[in-house]
Amino acid sequence: MTVLISASQLADALAQTRDAPTERLVVLDVRWQLGGPPGRSEYDRGHLPGAVFVDLDQELAGPPGPAGRHPLPDPAVFGAAMRRAGVSAGSTVVVHDAGQGWAAARAWWLLRWAGHPRVRVLDGGLAAWRGPLTTVTPQPAEGDFLPRPGALPVLDAEGAARTAREGVLLDARAPERYRGEVEPVDPVAGHIPGAVSAPTVENTEADGTLRPAETLAARFASLGVSPGTRAGVYCGSGVSAAHQVLALAVAGVEAALYAGSWSEWCAAGTRPVATGPEPGPAGG
The missing domain is CATH 3.40.250.10 (Rhodanese-like domain)
Structure with missing residues (x-):
């Protein structure tokens, strides 16, 4: 699987998922900026249909301390966040942020490190998206993802x-x-x-x-x-x-x-x- 997915490819994939609901496509919105407010408020103002917000500071990192400002999260905390978002062993996960790509790459890396092979980053982030946005917060079914750290060095x-x-x-x-x-x-x-x-x-x-x-x-x-x-x-x-x-x-x-x-x-x-x-x- 390639690392990146374009906005047009994601639009096609979302349409196919609507037509074939058994296909598990999970979209994670990881908007974040260093020193800025949490991206949740931006997510609430408008996000991709079906996208679930994931907080980088709370769910993609451990508490700051001697191990750094964004140490690796406890696998149990990370796994729970991914299951809440609907990630299962067979899911294809697409991650995006506002456009810079840093936070999305962090989510991509963590999922790959934790043993999930089917992860792609929206190239250009939300800024590249030309489709509709929604303010409806999805309620995905609980996923079955279980982290197995060590898949990336x-x-x-x-x-x-x-x-x-x-x-x-x-x-x-x-x-x-x-x-x-x-x-x-x-x-x-x-x-x-x-x-x-x-x-x-x-x-x-x-x-x-x-x-x-x-x-x-x-x-x-x-x-x-x-x-x-x-x-x-x-x-x-x-x-x-x-x-x-x-x-x-x-x-x-x-x-x-x-x-x-x-x-x-x-x-x-x-x-x-x-x-x-x-x-x-x-x-x-």
Whole structure:
């Protein structure tokens, strides 16, 4: 199954589902923005017919703390949220956010990590949708999804440092945060020594859709990442990095997510920090 689904393809799939109700298509609305209000209010003002709202902070992440601002959720909490949304073992799940793609990619990554193989991201998010919206909140039948974590690779802090030494560790944040010039969220500025700057925003077109696979492959190759490369990705808290993992998957590269990301790395206050435009020597 391909990673992405276009708005027109989703419209066709929704129409087919109406004609053949036995087909299990679940649409998850994961609208979210860093530091902003929960996306629930936007969802209530209008959403895709049948889409179920999922709260990133509460259901796609654990409580913030030493493990980062958006650590991996407790599998039991995540599983319950997915069953509430109607996700079952045989479901095809389509996830979307407003258009940036970061939150949708987080939901995609978590479902894939938890063992659900049939997950697609709406390319361009809700901004690409040209069909009707509704304010009717659906009441889907309870799903039977049971998380089985481990289907996608995950890094901890030690693994991230090792990847920076022995492979390629990509930093998905904005360049100025990588260089340590500004840090609007976390207590320490800079990057993991040895990590390469690779802003997630460079993976998308102006309209928020993902760039073509060949363009992405060329971009990642220029950063030292090709199929078979030991690759990892981190960001501030593991959200935009999930979008980078998705872009790498489209380019044919499997990459591990450092779930705790910079917010975990710098929280301890004892791990090395590099600043400036260069990766710096990878340490431990």
